[in-house]
Amino acid sequence: MNSNNKVACPLDCYDACQAEKLQDGTIKGSKEHKTTDGKLCVKFANLLKEEKLEKSYFQNEEISLETGLSILVDKLKNTTPSKTLFYKGSGNLGVMQSAPKKFFSLYGSSLTRGSLCDGGGGVGIEQGRQNVVNPPLEKLINADVIVVWGRNFSVTSPHLYNLVKDKTFVTIDPICTPIAKKSKIHMQINPKTDYELALLFTRFVNMQDLEDKDFIEEYGNNADWFFDITRNRPVVSYEATTGVPLSQVNDFIDLIENKSVAFVIGLGVQKYFEGASIMRCIDSFAAYIGVHKKDAGGVWYLSNSSYGYEKQFEVKGTNKKVSIPKIDFNSYELVFIQGANPVISHPNTKKVIEGLKNPFVVYFGTTYNDTCEYADLIIPSSSFLSKKDVRLSYGHELKAISEVVEEKNPQTISEYELTNYLLEKFSFEKLKDEDEIISYYINHKPKVEEFETFEFLDELDIEPLYKEKTSENFYLITAKNKNSLNSQFANDDFVYLHSSSNFKEEDEVLISSKYGSAKFIVKIDDNIKDNCAFFYAGNKNVNYLTPNDEDESSFSAMYQEVLVEIELS
Template sequence: MNSNNKTIACPLDCYDTCEAIVVDGKIRGNKGHFPTDGKLCSNFIACLKADYLQTPLYNNRKITLEESLNILVEKLKNVNANNSLFYKGSGNLGVMQSSLKSFFAKYGSTLTQGSLCDGGGGFGIKATRGEVVNPPIEKLLEADVIIVWGRNFSVTSSHMYELVKDKTFITIDPIKTHIAKRSELHLSLNPKTDYELALLLTRFAYMQDMEDDEFCEKFDTSEDFFDLAKSRPIISYEEATGVSLDDINRFFEIIENKKVALVLGLGVQKYYEGANITRCIDSFAAFLGLHNSSHHSGVWYLSNSTYGYESQFDTTNSLIKEDVSEVDFAEYEFVFIQGANPVVSAPNTKRVINGLKNSFVVFMGTTYNDTCEYADLIIPSCSFLEKEDIRLSYGHQYKSVSNKINEPSKDTISEYDLTKYLYETFNFDGLKDEKEVLDYYKSSKAKEYVFDNFEFIDDIEIEHLYEQKLENEYYFITAKQKRSLNSSFKIDNYLYLNPKTNLKDGSKVKLRSKYGEASFEVKLTQDVKPNCVLCYAGNKKANYLTPYKSDETSHSAMYQEVLVSIELP
């Protein structure tokens, strides 16, 4: 390892996008990178210690990199491109990771569209604002009060949290999360009632004369939104959400005459109508004036990290796309999976496994995961320490630069080098030089987003889970936890229930939904509402229960659009 003060960008799928620096042969947090501020989080440290793949495998037999590339090319030359699928995950979010997608677009593979993560919410925010772009992170530091809605902020954004940890927090979440326990107020609402809570808060904002007249007059669609908010009796909102009017009053006592920010998470949009649920929350924030930078500190979601940059890899040749939540791998003769673990992370695990068993599967990634069990060919990618890359952030406006500090193992290959090899083998043109791409992102400054449009939502139709829920059924909640990141690192496979279920710690139960069933070991906690069950992200059984259908508008997954029953063995 060199000790020439090179920077390293964390490749992981989280808001912070931290940056390290090599000093005297040791990796340290980079004090010169504002969000990182010299600190490394547990996920980055776990990434440094990961057991990386070193050798390609073909039918579970070790082979050389050259042999693996020959097998890949032979398969690609002998399969109908229309019968192939390229499936990219978020195991590494560096900009160079998109190079392979450009090859498969030219080759003619089916690509995926939509998201397993933030798609519905992003679609909703784009409908109200035009773009999914966060304010500068410095605006968050100016806030007196931060409303955390459906996001375990101190866990999923630990670096950003460190910058603002002394603020006053209000948390809105069905689960008593880590940040909820550190908040002045926790509104523990029922799942999928976030839009109703937003409308209720809008009513109270108006009654307490806290709406932002200046903002509402500038974007004159607010009147129809307010009509929507007052279309129901207040008491009906209280009953639906499970949030008391006393707590609503306390909410406004805390934020009155304060500079407020809202940090919005993914939990609110894991439903069929996730886009419009998010639009309601964003419209409430606008009604209150949170987007008015002269008074408040804005609304944060999972930002479009590439906003203001020009794409350096062309995928316009792709004419065939399939919703990522609805992919049936069995429909394809050839499947290439890059940096993903759909066996754990995609909806409806049983369907995913059956599909992979009926296709020729190539996996490219840095570590062996559950999906590798069903891969015919495994091509090891270089670790993030062994290749150059740039990491753009969806949590803030700062980018991180990752330099190569180690030479790659002889039987591993970077995503870009594999792309270049395939371009040359198939006589494709149009791939930009690696240095040219890296220099573009290093030297370019993304244009700033100008907030010059807002369209309040004026109508919403929601199929309420609480109207479908039977007495013996529970809302199914998924959430992030501190020791893991999606399906990586220390996975928690427990099912969390409230003690009022009258079950015992360690007891075995079977959960059943209309999409599937799975068995779990129980852990009891007061952090979970009595009408909910909780699985943390990466739980190997959780997605046996979830729907593989897409949401209403964004071609994306809707993991929490499901009710479950509990059966004893």
């Protein structure tokens, strides 16, 4: 073990903290890392307490790591490569975690495409400005007003929030979140009407002659066509569909006039079939008021953290790629799952569970999760504390470095080690030296090209959910929990409803959609919009209700394209 002490948080969240292990064995937030600033959040603390997977298992019997690896090699050598699937999750977001994909690419496995998370929104931004890269952190810090759109900023980004907590906030969210309660304006919008609100904002800006004419003239393309979309219906009609009073819209426009504005956008706005168009509409409004190309402000979403880096494990092959939300696990003979928990996080849980009963399932990860119940072979990955890595953030441009700060359990194996082991067994060329790969990411500073033309949204075809909604059903929405991260750590399997729903605290209810049904216990919370059924991400039953289908643009999941019915069980 070396004497270095840096630790990068591997968790799937915006802040990408860096910690350091002190001589007394405790782990504290790094003061040299600007966003962490010496403090660790509750999720990192939970990660340090998480029980690690330290043994291999085959058909529920404990085995040695050596035996487990031999079984894996034997199964791979006796399976047609095209009948295998490599399925990687986001349990660890360090750059070295991508190594196994190189082996499975060379071997000939089917790979996934699309996203269970941010794909639609990313495509929407890319259609407007060619890449999905967040502005420098300083532009957020220097903004006058921060618009938090579909993101519980103080919970999902506590470190970033701490840098800007004294700013003026506006929140747009169906839930009265902690950041909404701290905001000057909270617009409690109806789900899947975010694009309508963006159009309404644009209309008000134009009426008050507040558009950024210089930006539009120099960089804009189709701005007039975008504005024409906003004129297709009366202004007053937006109030009923979005649930946002026109008086609030007017207050908002007054608030941002002559101010530098930052938009911090969450995933909820794009969890729909037309998620890319919804995000592009929001980004087009932001461009219409000229937030891009300024010294302060901009649009922050979930950036492509690897943009400008050469992929160290990339293989340009002919592997079949399957849309991740539409995966039929049952159609494969072997499924290799790395750092993922599809039994909880994948849409349409019933189909996932049925699908995992047929193939030989290999789980490779650091903790025992719900998916392990369906695994034939379990191989433990080494703890993030005992392997080198670099974490590139999708929330800002800073890097976090991981060095080896504790001795590795010899019955575990790192992603780099496993990949080289498999490459050798199948006579493929081994990876570059680990230190060379790590050094590249530490020392390389990507050059981010500024867009030269902003392509405004010029046509819009979105089918709103409110056309199908009746007074008897509810919009399904989800959000992150303060004390957990998706299916990691604490579980919260309740459904949260407004008191006007006519259900009572602790009622057992059956919730149904066209895709399935499940039972839940009710919690009453008047922070929830009265037409919504709210669930925390990681709820073990919520994905019985969601569609295993893809959006229109990015092969990605659309969890919230759902209306549900609720009855007493």
